[in-house]
Amino acid sequence: MDILSGLMQGFAVALQPVNLLWCFVGVVLGTVVGVMPGLGPPATIAMLLPLTFLMNPAGAMIMLAGIYYGAKYGGSTTSILLNVPGESASVVTCLDGYAMARKGRAGAALGIAAIASFVAGTVGVLGLMLIAPPLAKVALAFSAPEYFSLMAFGLAMVVLLAGRSMLKALLAMLVGLWIAGIGTDPFSTTSRFTFGRLELLSGVDFVVVAIGVFALAEVLACMEGRAEGQALPVPKGLRNLLPTLQDLKDCRFAFVNGSVLGFLIGVLPGAGSTIASFISYGVEKAVSRRPQEFGKGAVEGVAAPEGANNSETGGALVPLLTLGIPGSGTTAVLLAALVLWGFKPGPLFISENPSLFWGLVASMYIGNVMLLVLNLPLVPLFAQVLRTPGFVLYPLILGISIVGVYSVSGSLFDVSLVVAFGLLGYLMRKLDYPAAPLVLGLVLGGAMERALRQSLMMSQGDLSILATRPICAVMLSLALLILLIPSFNKLNAWRLQALEE
Amino acid sequence: MRAGNADLWSGLALAALAGYIIVQASGWDYTGPDGPGAGFFPLWYGIAMAALSAALVASSVLRSAPESVDWRGAGRAFTVWLALALSVAAFKLVGFVIGFAALTFFMVVVMYRRPAVVAAVVAVALAAGFYVLFQRLLDVNLPCVWIFCPG
Numbered sequence A: 001m002d003i004l005s006g007l008m009q010g011f012a013v014a015l016q017p018v019n020l021l022w023c024f025v026g027v028v029l030g031t032v033v034g035v036m037p038g039l040g041p042p043a044t045i046a047m048l049l050p051l052t053f054l055m056n057p058a059g060a061m062i063m064l065a066g067i068y069y070g071a072k073y074g075g076s077t078t079s080i081l082l083n084v085p086g087e088s089a090s091v092v093t094c095l096d097g098y099a100m101a102r103k104g105r106a107g108a109a110l111g112i113a114a115i116a117s118f119v120a121g122t123v124g125v126l127g128l129m130l131i132a133p134p135l136a137k138v139a140l141a142f143s144a145p146e147y148f149s150l151m152a153f154g155l156a157m158v159v160l161l162a163g164r165s166m167l168k169a170l171l172a173m174l175v176g177l178w179i180a181g182i183g184t185d186p187f188s189t190t191s192r193f194t195f196g197r198l199e200l201l202s203g204v205d206f207v208v209v210a211i212g213v214f215a216l217a218e219v220l221a222c223m224e225g226r227a228e229g230q231a232l233p234v235p236k237g238l239r240n241l242l243p244t245l246q247d248l249k250d251c252r253f254a255f256v257n258g259s260v261l262g263f264l265i266g267v268l269p270g271a272g273s274t275i276a277s278f279i280s281y282g283v284e285k286a287v288s289r290r291p292q293e294f295g296k297g298a299v300e301g302v303a304a305p306e307g308a309n310n311s312e313t314g315g316a317l318v319p320l321l322t323l324g325i326p327g328s329g330t331t332a333v334l335l336a337a338l339v340l341w342g343f344k345p346g347p348l349f350i351s352e353n354p355s356l357f358w359g360l361v362a363s364m365y366i367g368n369v370m371l372l373v374l375n376l377p378l379v380p381l382f383a384q385v386l387r388t389p390g391f392v393l394y395p396l397i398l399g400i401s402i403v404g405v406y407s408v409s410g411s412l413f414d415v416s417l418v419v420a421f422g423l424l425g426y427l428m429r430k431l432d433y434p435a436a437p438l439v440l441g442l443v444l445g446g447a448m449e450r451a452l453r454q455s456l457m458m459s460q461g462d463l464s465i466l467a468t469r470p471i472c473a474v475m476l477s478l479a480l481l482i483l484l485i486p487s488f489n490k491l492n493a494w495r496l497q498a499l500e501e
Numbered sequence B: 001m002r003a004g005n006a007d008l009w010s011g012l013a014l015a016a017l018a019g020y021i022i023v024q025a026s027g028w029d030y031t032g033p034d035g036p037g038a039g040f041f042p043l044w045y046g047i048a049m050a051a052l053s054a055a056l057v058a059s060s061v062l063r064s065a066p067e068s069v070d071w072r073g074a075g076r077a078f079t080v081w082l083a084l085a086l087s088v089a090a091f092k093l094v095g096f097v098i099g100f101a102a103l104t105f106f107m108v109v110v111m112y113r114r115p116a117v118v119a120a121v122v123a124v125a126l127a128a129g130f131y132v133l134f135q136r137l138l139d140v141n142l143p144c145v146w147i148f149c150p151g
Helices: A002-014 A017-037 A041-052 A057-082 A093-102 A108-139 A144-162 A164-179 A207-221 A243-249 A251-267 A272-287 A302-324 A329-340 A354-387 A390-409 A410-428 A434-460 A469-489 A489-498 B003-026 B040-062 B076-113 B116-137
Strands: none
Touching: A002 A108, A017 A041, A017 A057, A017 A329, A017 A354, A041 A057, A041 A329, A041 A390, A057 A093, A057 A108, A057 A302, A093 A108, A093 A251, A093 A302, A108 A243, A108 A251, A108 A302, A108 A354, A144 A302, A144 A434, A144 A469, A164 A390, A164 A434, A164 A469, A164 B003, A164 B040, A207 A390, A207 A410, A207 A434, A207 B076, A243 A251, A243 A469, A251 A272, A251 A302, A272 A302, A302 A329, A302 A354, A302 A410, A302 B076, A329 A434, A354 A469, A390 A410, A390 B076, A390 B116, A410 B076, A434 B040, A469 A489, B003 B040, B076 B116
16 A cells, blocks of 8 residues: 555656656657667766756656666667667667568567567566565664675675676776775764865765766777768658567567566666676577577567666666665666765665655656657657767767766866766776776765774674674675685686676 | 786786875774774775785786787777867866867867868857857856856
8 A cells, every 4th residue: 555655646746747857858868878879878877967956856866767767778779770789788689689670670679679678667667666665664674784784795796797807896896995985084084085185175076987987988989980880771650660469479478588587687786787688688598489590580589688678777776775775887876866966865765755766666657658659659760869970979978078077066176087087987998897896886985984884883893793793694795705706617607608698 | 908918007007006095094093982993994995906906917917818908999089088188178278168169179170080161060069059058048157268258
């Protein structure tokens, strides 16, 4: 009953004309971002974050979440028409989506991607709605040691799945912790790592790092080449975008598979939508009666990963909103957004901000419907975005990044920091250091240090407090096991194979 | 550059950062009357960073068949980064509108080899768009000089 009344309250918020408008803006922007190869949701959300400070938080959150899940819809368009994934979660869609397009079935592939995204996206929101409130109640019993252990476990998971080298992922995470430590120590007011600069006393703004590492680094990476791909034509007319009844019948298990696996993987920190889409594709192929068709244009090979990467969004919001622990770069940016607006994601978030939480949930139902309605008839229009020349697009992104940062602090020093973090992000890409652990280390660093120090205050400096409390012991043991995986050759080989596949 | 070399240099850079963190953290209280002090947490992640960067350096030295890092195109990326850094440095002198227009013009002409007229049109259109949208309509202050300042 609580859930139903909460949902009704949420629809009352989400159906306000202004919030409907922000939801629409978010899903359209998300779709456009998803269509454009190179510009991902974390970069877009980071760039737009400063501009949301003047907005109502509910409207702003609804818009940013719309960008997050809207990009998952849009990402399939370039995978299918161009064989270039609009974002990493759509990589696997290239395999069968592009093969279908080459056989003249681009319309059916785009249609099934949109339908799978709608079905699984809706299941993901349903999961969020049903699981988040009870999990928040359980988390009310957590105190500083449990939080520290949970964050350590979350970071370990991100490190495990962030890239081929766990060593580099760990180092990136430690750099994130260091950046988080720059500024004034909240316990003792000691200034740390400020290089004598007054501007650094209040720390390095998350927005500065996120825009640098995501948006600027992406622009720099895209500047490496001038070549632009040739998209296959989009069939005109809604009729040509609708899959056949046989297609839908073939995809019925893929819809379920993508929805359930995507949500479950989304709840795990670090896994993310890319892994969700790959695992769901693998499962679909394994249980298929015609696995030999996969990679040659099997419609289930589009439905399963597209479903999984959309359902993952709902799952990823569960730990973010109930525990305050993000599991990916995008949710880390969303966490920073909530904190900047003055909210404290965690066990009390739902009870203290019911209209924001339920408004967001309700807006996601509405947003999924908007995306289905938009994506089927407007795919040809969105595909036109691909024609935006790079010499207009990239200066535009640089301009939005600069203005975004300057509008928050009014400081050219922060703009210079963005430029420096842009170079750092680009070098990290070139040298194969993953960005997600750095961003998560940055976003969790302050809270992690606070939780550890509070735990040790509770125990008068006795570290055994982290081993004697059951939840801490389990989480820290799991984190330790994860970090030891490279020592076990077979396990590490399996991890590397899974990442490469 | 070979990956082994890249790992070696990045490992050394991170080791230097770790050394800096440890030296700085050693100067702050490790413990205080209420529990751990300001140096407690940084000291430990500094030590972890030193150990891991040493492992990275060692593995890069011992690696028998290093893969290569693809630096093709990196020159173009570094050029854009340098142009961006210079234009941001110039904001104090010429403001956002002119600095950003110059950056855009440079990118279109040099990086995309488009005619100067096209570059000028794109640069003026984008800079004017930002000025009108942010400075005039949204009242967001941009770094400014002379006529482009509000009021």
